[in-house]
Structure formats: structure tokens, C-alpha cells
Amino acid sequence: GEDVEQSLFLSVREGDSSVINCTYTDSSSTYLYWYKQEPGAGLQLLTYIFSNMDMKQDQRLTVLLNKKDKHLSLRIADTQTGDSAIYFCAERGNYGQNFVFGPGTRLSVLP
Amino acid sequence: EPEVTQTPSHQVTQMGQEVILRCVPISNHLYFYWYRQILGQKVEFLVSFYNNEISEKSEIFDDQFSVERPDGSNFTLKIRSTKLEDSAMYFCASGTGFYEQYFGPGTRLTVT
Numbered sequence: 001g002e003d004v005e006q007s008l009f010l011s012v013r014e015g016d017s018s019v020i021n022c023t024y025t026d027s028s029s030t031y032l033y034w035y036k037q038e039p040g041a042g043l044q045l046l047t048y049i050f051s052n053m054d055m056k057q058d059q060r061l062t063v064l065l066n067k068k069d070k071h072l073s074l075r076i077a078d079t080q081t082g083d084s085a086i087y088f089c090a091e092r093g094n095y096g097q098n099f100v101f102g103p104g105t106r107l108s109v110l111p
Numbered sequence: 112e113p114e115v116t117q118t119p120s121h122q123v124t125q126m127g128q129e130v131i132l133r134c135v136p137i138s139n140h141l142y143f144y145w146y147r148q149i150l151g152q153k154v155e156f157l158v159s160f161y162n163n164e165i166s167e168k169s170e171i172f173d174d175q176f177s178v179e180r181p182d183g184s185n186f187t188l189k190i191r192s193t194k195l196e197d198s199a200m201y202f203c204a205s206g207t208g209f210y211e212q213y214f215g216p217g218t219r220l221t222v223t
Contacts, residue, residue, distance in 0.1 A: 031210050042115075042202060042216035043154070050210075088154065092210065098144070098156035098167060099212060 002026040004102035006089055011108045018076040020105045022089030025070065029091040032065060033099065034074045037086045046074070046087075076107075084109045113137045115215035117203050123221045124193055132188045132218045134203030143186045144204040144212060145178065147171070154202065160186065193222045 003025045012018045024032070033048040049056045049063045049072070056063045062075040076083055086104040093100075116135045124130050136143050145157040158168040160178055175191045186205075190197055200219050204212040 035214070042117075043204075043214035045211070045213060048211070090154075098159060098169065099146075099154075100156070101154040103153050 002091070002093065002100045004089055004091055004100050006087075006102040006105045008103060009106050009108070011110060012079050013110050014079060014081060016079055018074075018079045018083070018107055018109075020074045020076075020087050020089075020107065022072040022074075022102055023070055024072065024089070024091045024100075024102075026091060026093050026100070027070065028093045029070075031092045032063075032072050033088075033090040033092070034061075034063065035088040035090060035101075037088065037104070039085075043088065079107075079109050081109045081111065083107060115203055115205055115213055117201075117215040117218050119218060120216065121219045121221070123223065126195060126222055127192050130190050130193055130220065132190075132201050132203075132220070134186045134188070134205075134215055135184050136186055136203065136205030137213060138184070140205035140207055140213075142206045142208065142212075143178075143180070144206075145188045146202045146204065146214075147199040148202065148217075149196075149199040157188070190220075193220075195222050198222045 006022045030051050034046045035043040036046050060077045064073045086106050088104045089102040090099040118133045143160040148154045156169050158172045159166045177189045179187050200217045202217045203215045206212045
């Protein structure tokens with residue numbers, strides 16, 4: 001079945017760039033998403049990319065998609081302490097309506 | 112900015128009891144979803160709902176679960192006879208189309 005994997009932890013220093021990586025197995029994925037979850041809060045949609053794109057930039061966020069390798073990344077420029085959270089990668093295939101989520105990457109930003 | 116809301120934020124219930132988790136989706140959205148996240152595990156899809164009926168459900172969504180849109184604003188998840196393993200964070204989501212889902216803050220369900 002479909003599967004989405006991420007590394008579980010990432011630590012960066014404030015002001016550095018963070019790169020969170022994700023791999024997925026479903027080659028029919030049409031949309032890929034990044035969600036952010038702060039402690040005690042819900043899932044906040046950060047950005048998404050359609051599978052016919054290879055890059056999307058939105059202010060400090062850059063999403064890169066390598067469809068051949070089924071690899072998605074989220075780069076956060078000038079990482080701030082407020083970026084500390086769990087980041088979830090998710091994909092949606094061609095036919096199902098549900099999203100399949102990765103396990104989440106816990107980003108810790110050190111001062 | 113409109114957002115999905117969920118009540119209660121935390122529900123404690125005894126095993127075997129029925130619970131109803133409530134959600135108010137964003138008002139012009141047509142697609143509604145429930146997901147759950149057991150502590151330390153992945154967010155898992157439960158069910159999607161469109162045009163007043165279930166459009167897709169996972170194998171987790173067995174006969175003890177049901178969903179309803181009782182009026183024009185609420186979307187509910189009922190668990191008929193709760194089990195210890197139903198303890199999780201339950202997220203409601205809504206969207207205008209298949210490609211977007213906006214999530215609520217979640218209801219933490221604790222079954223004792």
C-alpha cells in the first residue's frame with residue numbers, strides 16, 4: 001500500500017536553513033503536502049505542490065519534488081524558534097480522497 | 112480567517128460508553144474528513160464524507176464508528192462502544208475539493 005516516510009528528528013541553529021525530507025511510494029500521487037503541528041495544536045497546512053511541478057517557493061519555504069525518486073523536501077530559510085514544531089509530509093493519490101501522512105519530523109531550533 | 116473548530120478539546124470516557132465528537136467545518140466546504148492519531152503514531156485516515164454520504168472509509172472505520180451531518184454546520188463522529196485502543200487525537204478536516212484539507216485542532220479522546 002501507500003507509504004510515506006520521514007526522518008523523525010532534526011535540530012538546527014536559529015538563522016540556519018532547515019531541510020526536511022520525505023519519501024513516498026505511490027507513483028500516482030497527484031498532490032504532496034507539508035503540514036505543521038505545534039504542541040497541543042492541530043495540523044496547519046503550510047504548502048502543497050502538484051506532481052507536475054518540481055519546485056514551489058512561498059516566502060521562507062521552498063518545496064522541491066523529485067518525482068523520479070519519489071522524494072519531497074521542505075526547506076525553511078532563516079529558521080526561527082517559532083518554527084519549532086512537527087512537520088508532516090502527506091500525499092494524495094489519483095483515486096483516493098484520503099491523505100496518507102508520514103510519521104512527522106520534529107524540528108528543534110536551537111538559539 | 113475561517114477555520115475548522117472541534118469540541119470538546121478533551122474527552123474522557125469509560126470503556127464501553129458512546130462518545131460523539133463534534134466538528135464545525137469551514138462554511139463553504141463540501142468535503143469532510145475524520146482522521147485519528149494514536150500517541151506517537153502516524154495520522155490515519157478514517158472516513159470522508161461528501162454530498163451527505165460516506166465516500167470513502169478505511170479499515171479502521173468499522174461498525175462501531177458512524178458519521179453524520181445533522182444540520183448545515185456540524186459534522187460528527189460517533190463511537191458506539193469505546194475501547195481502550197480508541198484513545199487517540201481525532202482530527203476533523205474539510206475542503207472545497209479533493210486537493211485541499213484544512214484540519215481542526217483535534218479532540219483528545221481518553222478511554223479508561
